[in-house]
Amino acid sequence: MNFNHSEKVKRLQSKLEKFMDEVVYPNERVYTEQLNHGKSRWRIPPVMEEMKAKAKEQGLWNLFLPESEYGAGLTNLEYAPLCEIMGRSPIAPEVFNCNAPDTGNMEVLARYGSPEQKEKWLKPLLEGKIRSCFSMTEPDVASSDATNVEGRIEKDGDTYVLTARKWWSSGAGDPRCKVAIFMGKTNPDAPKHEQQSMILVPLDTPGVKIHRMLPVFGYDDAPHGHGEIEFDRVRVPASNLIWGEGKGFAIAQGRLGPGRIHHCMRLIGAAERALELMCKRVQERKAFGKKLADQGVIREWIANSRIEIEQARLLTLKAAHMMDTVGNKKARAEIAMIKVVAPNMAQRVIDRAIQAHGAAGVSEDFPLAASWAAARTLRLADGPDEVHRNAIAKLELKKYNH
Structure with missing residues (x-):
């Protein structure tokens, strides 16, 4: 193993560190003040969009996608030291469009999504125009075992009908959060690891109701948030299924x-x-x-x-x-x-x-x-x-x- 960084990584490290010193750290307090100024914390502080525009201009954008036509083409080993720098500030990952759960959702769409899904959802996520959440964890089962999920994804003609209560859907509080990747069971009788599927659910679909944001040790993590969401017979097109039934x-x-x-x-x-x-x-x-x-x-x-x-x-x-x-x-x-x-x-x-x-x-x-x-x-x-x-x-x- 050779952990010496390539010249490309060294250049990106230097640029990132400079950007953090000049843009991110000085604006941490500004971000908090803007977030707390007003009637609601569930809105985007203007300084965030300003920082994102600067990061994009400097080519410090979507660094996380390895070996991809969409990202910087960095390996996991190359991205690791850059990710470490971003981890020094709670607001930094979003500045560079490298924040969870969007990174994971973008990787899913890049790897398993259909051309239609990539055009409709991956493209605006990569551009930083929208946000997303990941709905797997459920309050009624031990979700550390993903095979426990009880949410249902039932086929009905050319649509699927979703029924579940999910929680800790991180990012659901963001007003820019437009889509969830929902994990549920399409076939409870299939082999244990082939019962689950994943499907894209626009959050404005009838039957999707965000009940509350869950605080963490008293922190509401606004405007990101961790949502408890009810999916009450939510109907989405069959084309929203990712990869195929049983692949969740x-x-x-x-x-x-x-x-x-x-x-x-x-x-x-x-x-x-x-x-x-x-x-x-x-x-x-x-x-x-x-x-x-x-x-x-x-x-x-x-x-x-x-x-x-x-x-x-x-x-x-x-x-x-x-x-x-x-x-x-x-x-x-x-x-x-x-x-x-x-x-x-x-x-x-x-x-x-x-x-x-x-x-x-x-x-x-x-x-x-x-x-x-x-x-x-x-x-x-x-x-x-x-x-x-x-x-x-x-x-x-x-x-x-x-």
Whole structure:
């Protein structure tokens, strides 16, 4: 494995870092002020569209799609360090049109979508004109097992009829969110992993009702949001089905591989920023007659944070390298490992930074509290730690089965 970055990646890294310093970081507070100014938080702060226009002008757009006619043509390994830079700010991924769940949905459409679906939905998503959500998780079943979904997709002539209650449909609160990728069962009697299908549902279709946005540790994540959505006998054209009946589970697996890499690299970026803030803070503050930076326990926090970040990054780069060279299936153990390692690492590093900041660390004056909440959530999203650990153990034990 050679983790030296190509000249192309180095150029993009340099451009991204400059853009973050000059455009994104200075506008984080502006974004928040614009979001909070007015009667509703469920609208787009004008500064976001301004930043997106600048990013597009500089060619920092759709960097996430590997080996694709639609994106920058970067491999997973090439995109990883760029994704890390974006992860340093909660608003940055959208600025570059590299934000979840749109990235995963665009990958699904690029890989499995029909020409008609690509024209109608993928094209405006790639242009950043609309947003999307992914409706799989259900409140009434343990959705860590995707085969548990009970939502129905029933054929009726040249249409499908959808019935389900979904929640944690991230992005559903955005006024630009125009379409959901819905996962449900087309044939409950088929083999376990061939019962599910995925279908495109315009959110203005009769029978689609967004009941509420679900807060995360008190954060509403506006204007993005996490919706609880009822699909009450929603009728959509049969042509909205993605790939074919019974392909939903396979699509989900294909969608989650790159998405997990993206989450992990963004988490590493968030941890790096937390460590940076911690190091600056402890050199500025004094307690009991000396700088916090001179306290032994603080130095231990800093050292452990650096060690843990480096370990997580190397494992994530290895997983990205394997995805590029041997494919997602052979890299599934490494993908599962990073999905356990990165959120737990980020939580620990951010928690130390919060502690070093004292009461300021849990306030909104610093990004640490929101960053910690996001890291904790990612120990559940895209599969909980326990599911990934179980998969890793099964693959390890398989080596010794004779």
